Amino acid sequence: MKALQKFGALVLALLRELADENAYQRHLAAHGRPHSGAEWRHFTEHRLRAKYARAKCC
Amino acid sequence: MKILAHLVWAAIAVLGAFCLGGIALNHAEPINSLWLVVAAACTYAVGFRFYAKFIAARVMALNDKRATPAERLRDGLDFEPTNKWILFGHHFAAIAGPGPLVGPVLAAQFGYLPGTLWIIIGAVLGGAVQDFVILFASMRRDGKSLGQIAREEVGTVGGFTALVTVLLIMIILLAVIALVVVNALKGSPWGTFTIAATMPIALWMGIYLRWIRPGKVLECSLMGVVLVIASIFGGQWVSESPTWGPWFTFGAMGLSIAVIVYGYFASALPVWLFLAPRDYLCTFIKLGVVLALGVGILFVRPELQLPAFTRFTDGTGPIFAGKIFPFCFITIACGAVSGFHALISSGTTPKMIARESHAYPVGYGSMLMESFVAIMAMIAACMLQPGVYFAVNSPAGVVGATPAAAVATISSWGFPVTAADMATLAKNVGEQTLFYRTGGAPSLALGMAAIFARGGGGDSVLGFWYHFAIMFEALFILTIIAAGTRVGRFMLVDLTAQFSKAAAKKLTGLVGVNVISLVVCAAWGYFLIQGVRDPLGGINSLWPLFGISNQLLASVALCVATTILLKMHGPKFMWITCVPLVWLVAACFTAGWQKIFAPEPNLGFLAHAAQLEQAMRANPSATTAALIFNDRLDAVVTGIFLILVATILVDSLRTWTGILRGTRESRIYEAPFVPSTLQPEEV
Numbered sequence: 154m155k156a157l158q159k160f161g162a163l164v165l166a167l168l169r170e171l172a173d174e175n176a177y178q179r180h181l182a183a184h185g186r187p188h189s190g191a192e193w194r195h196f197t198e199h200r201l202r203a204k205y206a207r208a209k210c211c
Numbered sequence: 212m213k214i215l216a217h218l219v220w221a222a223i224a225v226l227g228a229f230c231l232g233g234i235a236l237n238h239a240e241p242i243n244s245l246w247l248v249v250a251a252a253c254t255y256a257v258g259f260r261f262y263a264k265f266i267a268a269r270v271m272a273l274n275d276k277r278a279t280p281a282e283r284l285r286d287g288l289d290f291e292p293t294n295k296w297i298l299f300g301h302h303f304a305a306i307a308g309p310g311p312l313v314g315p316v317l318a319a320q321f322g323y324l325p326g327t328l329w330i331i332i333g334a335v336l337g338g339a340v341q342d343f344v345i346l347f348a349s350m351r352r353d354g355k356s357l358g359q360i361a362r363e364e365v366g367t368v369g370g371f372t373a374l375v376t377v378l379l380i381m382i383i384l385l386a387v388i389a390l391v392v393v394n395a396l397k398g399s400p401w402g403t404f405t406i407a408a409t410m411p412i413a414l415w416m417g418i419y420l421r422w423i424r425p426g427k428v429l430e431c432s433l434m435g436v437v438l439v440i441a442s443i444f445g446g447q448w449v450s451e452s453p454t455w456g457p458w459f460t461f462g463a464m465g466l467s468i469a470v471i472v473y474g475y476f477a478s479a480l481p482v483w484l485f486l487a488p489r490d491y492l493c494t495f496i497k498l499g500v501v502l503a504l505g506v507g508i509l510f511v512r513p514e515l516q517l518p519a520f521t522r523f524t525d526g527t528g529p530i531f532a533g534k535i536f537p538f539c540f541i542t543i544a545c546g547a548v549s550g551f552h553a554l555i556s557s558g559t560t561p562k563m564i565a566r567e568s569h570a571y572p573v574g575y576g577s578m579l580m581e582s583f584v585a586i587m588a589m590i591a592a593c594m595l596q597p598g599v600y601f602a603v604n605s606p607a608g609v610v611g612a613t614p615a616a617a618v619a620t621i622s623s624w625g626f627p628v629t630a631a632d633m634a635t636l637a638k639n640v641g642e643q644t645l646f647y648r649t650g651g652a653p654s655l656a657l658g659m660a661a662i663f664a665r666g667g668g669g670d671s672v673l674g675f676w677y678h679f680a681i682m683f684e685a686l687f688i689l690t691i692i693a694a695g696t697r698v699g700r701f702m703l704v705d706l707t708a709q710f711s712k713a714a715a716k717k718l719t720g721l722v723g724v725n726v727i728s729l730v731v732c733a734a735w736g737y738f739l740i741q742g743v744r745d746p747l748g749g750i751n752s753l754w755p756l757f758g759i760s761n762q763l764l765a766s767v768a769l770c771v772a773t774t775i776l777l778k779m780h781g782p783k784f785m786w787i788t789c790v791p792l793v794w795l796v797a798a799c800f801t802a803g804w805q806k807i808f809a810p811e812p813n814l815g816f817l818a819h820a821a822q823l824e825q826a827m828r829a830n831p832s833a834t835t836a837a838l839i840f841n842d843r844l845d846a847v848v849t850g851i852f853l854i855l856v857a858t859i860l861v862d863s864l865r866t867w868t869g870i871l872r873g874t875r876e877s878r879i880y881e882a883p884f885v886p887s888t889l890q891p892e893e894v
Contacts, residue, residue, distance in 0.1 A: 167300040167301070168429055170293070171495070172428035173491075174428050174429060176288065176291075177426055179287040180288060183286070190421075190425040193420075194421060197487070200288070201487050203289065204482075205482050205486060205694055205698070207558050207559070207698065208377065208381065208551065208554045208558075208695070209690075209691050209695060210305060210307070210310075210552060210555050211308040211384050211388070211544075211551050
């Protein structure tokens, strides 16, 4: 059961990483700021600009 | 305990060899797909446990005491130590594109055996090695890109050439995958409606994420998945409606123009509004479908109906012309070796590796997973009746312009199929016709639908699953088109900056962005329209062009990798990257040469142009003149690819000879050693 829980947590963490939610939490922690709509928009400006300047795989 | 482990690994190796032997030697009757699954899984396991471990320990000397860029340059954004399994999933999601799904389906025209062997062996000895070594090289160089590493380790010529090569590859890639979508959706109101519906869904997701529930990406993506599935049901209703059906029924040319216009707007709109939400949606659906397909194949264990070899090993294939060597090896790129992966391995991933040893499962292991996706695609294609497979994939210019002519031609090849069979199949999946859908996507969708439908529901759910699979492939491809057009824009700016920084700056303004987006769309759009007009179906010329270019990019990556191994150890371990490099160079240059100069008109661009020229003398027409121009243009593009890579090869050989003779400095541009202070709970 514990192994299953651990696996579930890992899958959720992966999904959150793919969704940039983990990166956002790291951004908030690094800058010591609380979550807000404006902060999310500020984060995504930088994050998405960098993300979509790179080639996507075929 | 150690003896037991040795026995288990020996058993895995023997089982793998037995299954590989089984699929290679059994030509008499259809075989079960489980043979392919077990052969692949065992070979991957042995390759991962022994070959990759040898490279990790002896060649790279991965050292967990050395701080990675994620630790040293940690900024909470790009550089962040990440759990290895999360990074594995992240890297796999980044490298998994439509290539490993479409390539094997097209290569199945040779039969299941050549492609399957190349997917398994190519990945273990070539593709995974390339990804792993480039990931390692980038990790040891603060996460630098392939172009930057090439400039430092090989020379400035290599760096510049790599940039031009990637831009050209991007243009061909976007054109060919757009053609796959066009051929899948032409005359299909169900599919077209479903894909059209994903656009307002993505816009809604963008607004939701920006203003309504900022930051709730998973929640928003879940809503998106539900809406997309609802749109599949909506598509069925639309296709059956006499009023709405015609609104969503387009021919190939109409769809091509729609895709080009889409590419322009999708790349020019703010990323948060369209591209990013669509990409989130696409990533989750992609992972879900790959998982479901894997489970489905294990559950259903379909029999392969296509033979081990077909008669088209002689080079007369209807989908694309050319013999197994070299064309099987360039048609299946991403499932075995893909140059594009080197861009990902020197992109985000090296900046997120917590411990050096994690590069081993992430770099090598992810490629094995990708290779397994290609095996699943091969199974999905080969479980179709051969007659059906060829009826779906062969262009009208080869098999005849009417269903009666097409089935007569295909049956004469020894693959019996009737027009009634095809009509029933089309009806079952909710389509008007399945003939002439060259490109791989519809036949893959048919295979996937059959697997999912056998899981429950039978023929009654075949239409839903077929359109689910088409939606998945098209969503995936259209997201890459939007992102690729955008990246092409940045590359053009980079390239301009090499000559004039002031001109490059102008291109980043509002007018410049729009003009340059138009230029990129026009470039790949031209090749797309060329493919649609091509009487041989377009895939015959464009897919080999894409395959050659992608494998040439892999050659560039392997040149860089070889240079690094040479500088690290002298000639001792050069063979690790040299063996796949020599194979790829041989395959790509042979394919490139044949595509330009082969005397057979269905294979060589110049021969085809000469044949058309002769026909034009008798009956002059603007369409034929355009086809002649396109053939010559394709020959020039192929020639440019070969010249670009020959330049890098010569530059690399010069570097290698200099190092071996001691006339050239063999300095390695690695970041200096810094001891890691990362705690186990941080990894």
